[in-house]
Structures are given as structure tokens and as C-alpha cells.
Amino acid sequence: MTNTWTDIGTSDVILIIGANPAENHPMAFKHITYALENKYGNTGPDGNGAKLIVVDPRYTRSASKASIWNGRQMYCKMRSGTDIAFVNGMINYVIQNKKYDQPYVLNYSTAGFLVNENFKGPAETGDGKFSGFIPDASQPVPTLGQIGKYDKSSWNYATFVSSHPKAFKAVNIATDFWDASGNCSCGTSCGFSKDTLSLDPASQYYIGKFRQHLLEVGLLNTTDLGPNVANERTVWEHVLLHYARYDKNTVINLTGADPLVYDDICELFSITG
Structure with a gap:
């Protein structure tokens, strides 16, 4: 983690994605608990302490602590990767x-x-690559992706x-x-x-x-x-x-996330600006 304990403990909204600090990083999770309990005076989006969002393929011990928001627990299951x-x-x-x-x-x-x-970005090239991609002609084209390197002269x-x-x-x-x-x-x-x-x-x-x-x-x-x-x-x-x-439709199709939970997570995470 790159955040200090103070940053975590005084946060209003915390997102855990693809991790299980309750079991793997207990000292870090202690400060998440401080934020949820409003120990340092952080009021959170509803004046009742921080809110915890957990996104993970598994329902972990961290996920069990995800906050209730808009009548739903802020845990979202998604496909791995x-x-x-x-x-x-x-x-x-x-x-x-x-x-x-x-x-x-x-x-x-x-x-x-x-x-x-x-x-040009992937939205403009249309093939998921950035401008300047040079395929390696000596390698077979795999089903997903392509082997090669980038000429980055346009990346400025x-x-x-x-x-x-x-x-x-x-x-x-x-x-x-x-x-x-x-x-x-x-x-x-x-x-x-x-x-x-x-x-x-x-x-x-x-x-x-x-x-x-x-x-x-x-x-x-x-x-x-x-x-x-x-x-x-x-x-x-x-x-x-x-x-x-x-x-939204693209993300739901790719991740398998529950659409209603996804909406609430997006709103909750961005609510503090």
C-alpha cells in the first residue's frame, strides 16, 4: 500500500479491489476499522464514519465488512482479471x-x-493498441493480443x-x-x-x-x-x-458485476468529490 496509516484512518470512502487486508494486512485493516468507526473525526458521506467498498471475485473477510449503502452491502463480485x-x-x-x-x-x-x-489511443486505432505498435513478424499471432514493441516517438x-x-x-x-x-x-x-x-x-x-x-x-x-x-x-x-x-453495459458484460451494486459503488466512491 502506498497510503499512510493516517490517510487510511481519516478517509471518507475506502475502496478495496482484489485484496483481502483483513486477513493479509491486519495492521492496515485496523486503520480501515478506525475510519469506519469515525475514530479520527472523519464524518464520511452520511456523517456516520467512512464507508468501505470491496470488489473481489471471492467473498472474503474484508468483504464481510463492506458498508451498507442505499440498502445494499457495498461488496461487488466480479470476474477474475x-x-x-x-x-x-x-x-x-x-x-x-x-x-x-x-x-x-x-x-x-x-x-x-x-x-x-x-x-492515437485505442479508441482511435480501433484495435486496442496505441499508435506506433510494431508487430514482431517472427512470432505467430496469438488468439488474444499480439507480440511486438512500440515506437514511442508520437507519445509526447x-x-x-x-x-x-x-x-x-x-x-x-x-x-x-x-x-x-x-x-x-x-x-x-x-x-x-x-x-x-x-x-x-x-x-x-x-x-x-x-x-x-x-x-x-x-x-x-x-x-x-x-x-x-x-x-x-x-x-x-x-x-x-x-x-x-x-x-456501464460494457463494464457489466466484461466483469459480470451486479448492475445495481455497480451503480451504487460508482456514486458512493465519487460522492465526496
Whole structure:
């Protein structure tokens, strides 16, 4: 575990997936128990201590301690080897329901950085691989997967001539391109304003239309942003494309999870933001 005991003991919601700390890590589980009992004053999502979620193919001693939420125990049985699909589905739930910390994503992450136009994720390649995969021709193609290696030259940011990552963040839109009335400073009747432009990083205006408008009217320099700016996606756009594949039906079919329990787990885990 990479969490400190204090982190665990003061948590509001705890997720155990594919592990059984009640039997295998009793000292760690003692601090989970402290959180459940509200020993350190953490109120949890309902003011009654932390809530414990357990996802595991087996109903273990840890699973027996899973909290009751919305009338159901927060233990979810899943097929072995499908934990990544389960977690990716939870991430998609957080994105789709805007349960993430939007100001933090906007201002303190690389969400607004432009990515090399030649980079493609599995959602774009269509074969489950990232761009740059080179198959090993000397090896037979197995039923699942393919042997090979990656040329990672496209796995980077789009860059300025000086090789610094291109940052196009909503914080810049919020401060640099408005006149005193809060309208776009382009001087035309473009319709973009602080009131109409969403600063959510998932907004199509932020990642597409408004950026393109600023280029067209000369408020952004095409040399700085790159000659193929229309083909360059932001980090956030790639995140959206990647996790959108893990919708609820796909996750349930892959993992065998109970749909109602899965819904409750996604909501409970993301409820504290």
C-alpha cells in the first residue's frame, strides 16, 4: 500500500479491489476499522464514519465488512482479471457525471496541453493498441493480443520550437480574451462571452470551436500552436475518448458485476468529490 496509516484512518470512502487486508494486512485493516468507526473525526458521506467498498471475485473477510449503502452491502463480485475494466468504468462515471474537481483539472493539470497530432489511443486505432505498435513478424499471432514493441516517438506533447509543451488552458481563456464587458475581444459579433462559454475542460467550445475562432481572428498565433492545430487534441480530449469506451453495459458484460451494486459503488466512491 502506498497510503499512510493516517490517510487510511481519516478517509471518507475506502475502496478495496482484489485484496483481502483483513486477513493479509491486519495492521492496515485496523486503520480501515478506525475510519469506519469515525475514530479520527472523519464524518464520511452520511456523517456516520467512512464507508468501505470491496470488489473481489471471492467473498472474503474484508468483504464481510463492506458498508451498507442505499440498502445494499457495498461488496461487488466480479470476474477474475477484469479489475481494470471495473475501475475504468468508475472513471468514466466520474467524468460523465462531472464528479471530478473541475477547477483543479483546469488550473493544475496538463488537461489543456495539446498532444502530438500523430498520437492515437485505442479508441482511435480501433484495435486496442496505441499508435506506433510494431508487430514482431517472427512470432505467430496469438488468439488474444499480439507480440511486438512500440515506437514511442508520437507519445509526447505538441511543442513550440523551443520544445516547451503547448499549454492552452481554460484559465487563459478566462483572463486573456475578454473585453471589459466580458465579451470576446475579437471586435466582431461572434457570440462568445464569459456567460455563454463553458469553462469545463470537456466543453466543445473550449477544446474546439473557441480555439479555432481565436485562430481565425488572429488572437492566437498559428505558428505557436502548430500548423495542424485542427488535428491536435488536448490531453483531456484523449482522456474522454479513452474512457468513454467503458460505459456501464460494457463494464457489466466484461466483469459480470451486479448492475445495481455497480451503480451504487460508482456514486458512493465519487460522492465526496
